[in-house]
Amino acid sequence: MAGRAVVPEVIWARPERAGRGPKAAYSRADIAEAGVRIADAQGLDAVSMRHVAAELGCGTMSLYNYVPRKEDLHELMVDAISGEHELWEPSGDWRADMVRVAHQTRALMVRHPWLPRLMSPVYGFSPNALRYLEHCLTCLDPFDGTYGTKFELIAMLNGMVTTYVGNELATAERVRSLPWSEERENAVRGAYLGGQVAGGGYPRLAAAFVEDSGPIDLEGVFERMVLRVLGGF
Amino acid sequence: MAGRAVVPEVIWARPERAGRGPKAAYSRADIAEAGVRIADAQGLDAVSMRHVAAELGCGTMSLYNYVPRKEDLHELMVDAISGEHELWEPSGDWRADMVRVAHQTRALMVRHPWLPRLMSPVYGFSPNALRYLEHCLTCLDPFDGTYGTKFELIAMLNGMVTTYVGNELATAERVRSLPWSEERENAVRGAYLGGQVAGGGYPRLAAAFVEDSGPIDLEGVFERMVLRVLGGF
């Protein structure tokens, strides 16, 4: 009957369990894992409070004892995945180390394709995110610059990787979910584009389509983009 | 009674109106404007099919005659906003022009804060997006490289701007929607972070907080990031 407590904005600032009352049946790790399991298997949209609660084996509303809002559930999931980052002994070559960080992040996102959609700077202070940040800073020890600059570097690299892999995955997903063949889709798009471009209003686009040859080397593009970001520092 | 037609995946490949039947009461532009109006005034989450239909003054399901899926409504909105890009005569200095493009895109996103959330490479072939692309390519005429490289440059710059402004806006929105003061929020976050960092597990993060001084110059950071992206080419 008594009013429910107003919760802190950040879930990490809440104690995981209180002293009074029945023992909590699940840990945050349990809940995060349940969410991750569902997202991996059925996609992010399948991660509903009902679904996660069912996966845990409890009633829907019981979940709200652990996670005040769905957004916090997402935050738990991102943190859990952040824990999958492998943290190695820095090599002394910060560029090489940051390239490795980028590739690892990309691999993480390919393994958990829902991750780019949840990436947000707001989630930047979860326990595992802090560990990851500290690791990046450690790799950047040889880098000559302020911490402010180092943070800018990390943010740019992360942002670029997230955007790139997000696009990569969205495109792949789009192709996979087509109710018709990829060839037909490409034909429709190509016809539309061709029609637009043929109008003569876009001479450079027209030239670009003529120049275009063969499938895009996604790996190569990614590698180049990483190097370009790092090249700016 | 007869089965409804299977629609093409891309809305731009559909003719806007057909010859038969009653005159269509609204144009795509009308619909896009209605969506934009709602999004600007009440946020992206308020843009529901029901809401947009009401704004137009028609029944909910009538909207589906124009827009087969909500995703397509979003695409119309993005295209409408893309039309707000000012297209100027290139200066001959591609770097300067691309810096201008970046600033303009940022301004666009500040004016329509829901835009970053809808940005997707999948929407990249709408009429106004094509115009914008052609304009960027025109600015890049003095750039020595293939169209493939030019596309990579545009994609990186756009991605970086979208990510950056998205973060900027999300942070601002978070602060605005707090049920308590920003100071209290910062205090809670600071206390949590301080506690974590004080544990000694994150020496570099601890050092960074000591170094940290004063509020961040968002303009300056943005400008630096743009120049760094362009510097990679």
Add this chain to the structure above:
DNA sequence: TCGTAGTTACGTACAGCGTACGTAGTGCGC
């Protein structure tokens, strides 16, 4: 030791969502 306060657990309920489907009305092309 015992009340009681703070928790956990969870069913019910509500408002909102996207959209499938059926039906009625309208006007162009044959």
Add this chain to the structure above:
DNA sequence: GCGCACTACGTACGCTGTACGTAACTACGA
């Protein structure tokens, strides 16, 4: 002028997040 393709739109379904009330449980202050 017939018929078909299109517009218009009400109803309905299954889903969502979550507010709220209630019952069971346990650690702490008296």
